[in-house]
Amino acid sequence: xxxxxxxxxxxxxxxxxxxxxxxxGVLDGLRQREFGVxxxxxxxxxxxxxxxxxxxxxxxxxGAANAxxxxxxxxxxxxxxxxxxxxxxxxxxxx
Numbered sequence: 001x002x003x004x005x006x007x008x009x010x011x012x013x014x015x016x017x018x019x020x021x022x023x024x025g026v027l028d029g030l031r032q033r034e035f036g037v038x039x040x041x042x043x044x045x046x047x048x049x050x051x052x053x054x055x056x057x058x059x060x061x062x063g064a065a066n067a068x069x070x071x072x073x074x075x076x077x078x079x080x081x082x083x084x085x086x087x088x089x090x091x092x093x094x095x
Contacts, residue, residue: 039068041075
């Protein structure tokens with residue numbers, strides 16, 4: 001059975017919740033101002049840039065980015081033609 005948090009644990013828990021709630025918006029704002037992309041799009045591009053040929057299969061990229069292939073496509077950084085199975089798509093950093 002769970003026990004209640006003591007005062008120190010409660011303060012730490014509240015600080016962690018505040019951080020995890022506010023951080024995504026702060027990171028999005030920074031990336032938008034610096035690079036014109038969301039933090040998620042920046043993360044996807046960073047993952048691709050770390051690959052030697054700047055390519056990853058969509059399913060692998062989705063796993064590394066902790067997202068679905070649908071979210072990758074919806075993010076705007078990548079697009080999947082209709083009728084094409086996501087597992088067969090390879091994402092590439094253009095440049």
